[in-house]
Amino acid sequence: AAGVIQSPRHLIKEKRETATLKCYPIPRHDTVYWYQQGPGQDPQFLISFYEKMQSDKGSIPDRFSAQQFSDYHSELNMSSLELGDSALYFCASSLSTRGPAGTDTQYFGPGTRLTVL
Amino acid sequence: AQTVTQSQPEMSVQEAETVTLSCTYDTSENNYYLFWYKQPPSRQMILVIRQEAYKQQNATENRFSVNFQKAAKSFSLKISDSQLGDTAMYFCAFMKDEGYNNNDMRFGAGTRLTVKP
Numbered sequence: 001a002a003g004v005i006q007s008p009r010h011l012i013k014e015k016r017e018t019a020t021l022k023c024y025p026i027p028r029h030d031t032v033y034w035y036q037q038g039p040g041q042d043p044q045f046l047i048s049f050y051e052k053m054q055s056d057k058g059s060i061p062d063r064f065s066a067q068q069f070s071d072y073h074s075e076l077n078m079s080s081l082e083l084g085d086s087a088l089y090f091c092a093s094s095l096s097t098r099g100p101a102g103t104d105t106q107y108f109g110p111g112t113r114l115t116v117l
Numbered sequence: 118a119q120t121v122t123q124s125q126p127e128m129s130v131q132e133a134e135t136v137t138l139s140c141t142y143d144t145s146e147n148n149y150y151l152f153w154y155k156q157p158p159s160r161q162m163i164l165v166i167r168q169e170a171y172k173q174q175n176a177t178e179n180r181f182s183v184n185f186q187k188a189a190k191s192f193s194l195k196i197s198d199s200q201l202g203d204t205a206m207y208f209c210a211f212m213k214d215e216g217y218n219n220n221d222m223r224f225g226a227g228t229r230l231t232v233k234p
Contacts, residue, residue, distance in 0.1 A: 033221060042208055043162070045221030058221050088160055097214075104150065104212070106222060108162035 002027055004093050004109030012115045013081050021076040021112045025093030031055065032074040033106055034066060035090040043090055049074055050096060081116045088113050119144045121211050123225035130199045131233050137184075138194045138228045140209030146170075148214040151185065151192045152222065157205040165207070168192065170214070199232045206230075 005024040013019050025032050031050045035043035036059075045058035049068035060066075063081075068074045078085060092106040120143045130136035142151070153165040168176045168185050175183050180200075184193045196203055209225040 042224035042226055043222075045223075048221060056221055090162060092162075103167075104214070104220075105152075105164065105167055106212075107164060108154075110159075110161050113160075 004091055004107055006089075006091050006109035006112050008112060009110065010113050010115075012117060014117055015081055015083065017081050017116075019078045019081060019114060021078070021089055021091075021114070023074045023076070023091030023093075023109060025072055025074070025091075026107055029093035029095050029107075030072065031094045031096050031104075032068055032072070033092040033094070034060075034074070034076050035092065035108075037088040037090060037111075039087070046076070078114075083116050086114060086116045119146070119149075119211050119213070119223050121209050121223050121225035123207075123209055123228050125228045126226070127229045127231070129231040129233055130196075132199055132201060134199055135195060135197045136199055136230065138196075138207050138209075138230065140192045140194070140225055142190050142192065142209075142211050144190070144211065144213075146213050150212045150214055151183075152210040152212070153181070153183070153192075153194045154208045154210060154224075155203075155205045156208065156227070157202075162208075166194065196230075201232050201234060204230060204232045 007022045033048040034046040037043040046060040048055045052068045066076045088111045090111045092108045094106045149170045151168045155163045180197045206227045210222040212222045213220045
């Protein structure tokens with residue numbers, strides 16, 4: 001079965017640079033979530049989108065922005081990168097229970113490991 | 118706010134034996150979901166099992182089962198016939214079920230499980 005795809009898998013940036021992470025949800029999933037997992041930490045929710053509209057917002061810094069496109073893929077844009085942004089960034093997707101077949105269960109991609117030097 | 122507590126930072130079990138991972142949560146919500154995710158050394162987040170709060174029957178997936186005690190706000194994971202491939206970090210997660218909104222998951226700090234040969 002198709003899974004969530006994230007690209008790139010690894011990214012190295014310098015401080016104050018920008019980074020763009022991409023997420024391609026499971027086909028027919030309508031909701032995308034972004035999480036940040038620091039070293040030795042549990043994943044922390046950043047932001048989610050349902051049907052291309054922002055749905056929920058967590059601890060996402062103002063330097064970060066995200067959107068979901070017409071093909072349901074999502075991009076997380078990170079500017080003015082700081083050393084503390086080094087983390088594993090997960091995208092997850094789900095099929096919302098707003099529809100008859102939805103379960104809201106989130107399936108995670110493999111993550112993008114961002115290293116800020 | 119919802120909190121998830123995993124009181125066992127590390128556990129170990131012999132291959133083929135049974136182990137139980139503990140999870141408690143705090144919420145004033147009546148409708149919600151609970152999950153166990155597994156994160157092996159590859160760092161992939163893999164769904165292990167899901168429980169709807171309105172269901173009294175405990176969820177089971179092959180060797181994995183839960184003991185869901187809603188009144189006690191407890192959600193433990195039992196792994197039977199442990200296998201070396203079960204070695205991973207296990208996260209307990211909580212998600213509200215508001216129906217009209219797509220909610221982020223709140224994770225516990227994780228329990229690192231090692232299966233010994």
